[in-house]
């Protein structure tokens with residue numbers, strides 16, 4: 001890399017926060033990917049002459065650092081086989097299912113692990129090249145769990161934070177991982193290790209005590225060399241204000257009316273929006289809805305389900321199987337209980353602009369979020385932020401991190417189909433007064449606990465955290 005920029009604040013994530021788009025005329029340009037993380041971190045990056053290190057999305061292409069929309073971006077190259085082994089393989093075929101309660105069987109392959117180590121080292125090296133002396137580096141998510149320790153070895157002067165966006169599994173499941181000790185030691189390179197949930201943080205500290213043998217007290221790990229590592233929970237959130245603004249836009253409201261009309265203006269529009277992922281509980285929720293119709297508990301004239309399933313990880317085998325399963329299930333339910341002019345489940349396997357998402361949230365009477373396990377689930381919070389009228393109901397799995405905060409949701413165990421059917425009926429039949437009482441309190445919570453507050457609380461804690469227990473001066 002020629003002339004690496006230097007930065008006092010560095011974010012390291014699997015992907016850069018930009019996508020390449022082809023303009024009319026064939027030229028390509030970068031467009032900032034939509035998402036709360038980048039909008040929350042952008043001001044911090046700009047204030048601190050920050051840089052973002054990540055893969056740019058195209059295999060086997062080396063790019064020089066570049067600036068986009070005021071952000072200093074440092075691309076990390078990946079070969080075709082690294083995309084297969086590090087990203088699709090170890091990240092999404094091993095870690096993702098293992099960390100989500102093994103709802104699909106994780107695969108353990110030594111060559112995937114070797115690619116994971118190699119790629120993590122490359123990310124760590126880039127961060128070591130870019131970070132200023134004494135700077136702050138914030139590493140994101142499960143694809144990069146070895147980076148903190150690798151980076152600390154290269155640059156002990158840095159203050160290093162790590163945040164895991166997905167759950168951290170209980171010890172019984174984590175033990176399956178052949179490289180469990182290396183992963184724990186990788187994370188222990190950070191000064192602060194953040195999780196979505198207090199339970200995840202506790203799982204981590206317990207594992208460190210049991211597996212690595214370090215002394216721990218509450219959320220602190222005491223390393224033999226005198227260093228301290230703090231673990232903590234930092235539940236992520238959304239840019240609530242911008243969602244509400246979009247929801248209030250008359251164009252959004254008009255589009256929401258159109259959607260309802262096109263669906264045949266039923267009494268209840270139920271909505272699911274998820275990446276097409278086996279952790280999201282799509283199968284369970286569609287079955288519950290299908291059974292309610294089949295047994296006559298709800299009438300097809302009264303209720304329809306819209307399921308947006310955004311294409312995701314399409315080259316990973318388990319995702320191909322899931323897609324076929326859902327295609328078949330939707331086809332079967334629509335075939336069994338649909339009739340001319342009335343389709344029970346409108347299934348959309350595509351992704352939509354944010355404005356269309358907001359219109360869908362506005363059109364939905366009942367938002368159905370039923371993951372089998374989810375670190376947080378931002379869709380639940382986005383729905384709440386869009387309900388400025390305090391209307392609508394959120395049905396939420398108790399296994400989503402969001403359930404800890406959105407306590408007034410209609411709570412379900414997605415494994416309990418009968419329970420889920422009963423709760424869907426309860427949400428549909430609840431009086432408006434009851435629904436708005438619940439929504440008002442959730443909306444207040446989400447607007448006060450937005451993504452800026454999340455980023456600030458992590459970074460303040462990182463800046464203030466003690467790094468040594470033997471009174472060494474801070475780096």
Ligand code: GDG
Nearest residue numbers: 165166236275310350351352353354374375376377378379
């Ligand atoms: C991981 C963790 C944690 C979806 N379809 C479209 C679209 N989306 C947006 C949603 C939402 C985001 O994608 C999905 O976020 P989730 O939180 O629901 O789930 P994961 O992708 O699994 O995210 C999760 C999260 O990281 C953050 O820490 O909450 O637990 O698994 O923002 O709106 N956006 C657009 N079009 C779509 O079609 N524009």
